[in-house]
Amino acid sequence: MTRARSIAAIVVAAGKGERASANGESLPKQYRSVHGIPVLTRTIKALLALPDVTFVQPVIHPDHADLYAGLGLDDERLLPPVMGGATRQSSVLEGLKALGRQRPDYVLIQDAARPFIGAELVAGVVAGLADHEGALPAVPVTDTIKRAPDGVNIVATEDRRVLFAAQTPQGFRYPQIFSAHMRASTLPREFTDDAAIAEWAGLRVALTPGNTSNIKITHPEDFARAERMIAGAQSMETRVGTGFDVHEFEPGDAVWLGGVRIPHTAKLKGHSDADVALHALTDAIYGALGEGDIGTHFPPSDPQWKGAASVIFLEHAAKLVAERGGRIVNLDATIVAESPKIAAHVPAMRQVIATACAITPSRVTIKATTSERLGFTGREEGIVAMASASIELPRVD
């Protein structure tokens, strides 16, 4: 039997984040929050969310031990932090040394400052290691790149078709990158990423698909960008629910349908006012919310709902949508009845329903049909209503 491949992730978080603090912000960027969650927490949790990652090794600045402890991170795959060095390169080396006990097969080296790593991107890096000694995610350069050694005078325009912007995590076979880093640490020069060290050491490094969302938070304005990205990711999703209800006739002089009292030769029998149309619509909204049905919220055994106006139920369902940060897109009901005739009452029903749901009547449709004298509705023993609701809710999973 082949042993499962072990993959460790090093998260380098020992930088001071000086560029991101250019606006006077004192907290190092990796401890600042984006949408309420510290950047470093996001990065570590994104890695821990990947089942193939066996260990995560954080590397922090010696002055940030309290800040790190304050994150309250706790996971059996999260190793205690080790202290980094004065450069990113030396911090990575400390992480590699710390993994000497685990000796993973692969190591992913990740910037703390890149909190938006996706599972697909990491899978691409790991897949790249099957036939290369290193793999890094990268995106094609989209700007035209000028070479200007003095920052003013252009000496060349690069061929951007062969240029790619490097991201992290960069993946390697652990023993090889450890050895390369050890040797590179004796050089007077500094490398800005681990792939550059691997290339220098003669390892074969592949490019794998990066993602433009995988930004490195570097400058103050990157926080606003990160906030916008999360707000975008937490976009609304459309949900649909259906409802169905039947009530039989009993002696009386009017029926309640769609929140409107319609004089008739009978009434509908029920614990509440027996408004089949509102019941079907209410259930449709509960269905779209995934919140049970009318019986869950208003048990028929509860005497307080005896004779209740069903518009209360509809208002409750609509309130739940609002409380979840959502909105009702449209409601559609069909009433099946030989009598009473519904058409003349439809505008009033739409208005009642729209008011109860705090939407415009244009989002409410009420249709009526007979069952061609077939079945219990055809024999005028009762009324059926069917409904559907379409709502938008913030996506949470």
Ligand SMILES: Nc1ccn([C@@H]2O[C@H](COP(=O)(O)OP(=O)(O)OP(=O)(O)O)[C@@H](O)[C@H]2O)c(=O)n1
């Ligand atoms: N001595 C260092 C320097 C950087 N890093 C880490 O390397 C990643 C990429 O570096 P960069 O974005 O440049 O971060 P800083 O060095 O903190 O930023 P600055 O250069 O603006 O101070 C960051 O997660 C950073 O914390 C590190 O672990 N140790």
Ligand SMILES: C[C@](O)(CO)[C@H](O)COP(=O)(O)O
């Ligand atoms: C490793 C890296 O994220 C690749 O783009 C980048 O080089 C690190 O940032 P730094 O500012 O160069 O430390």
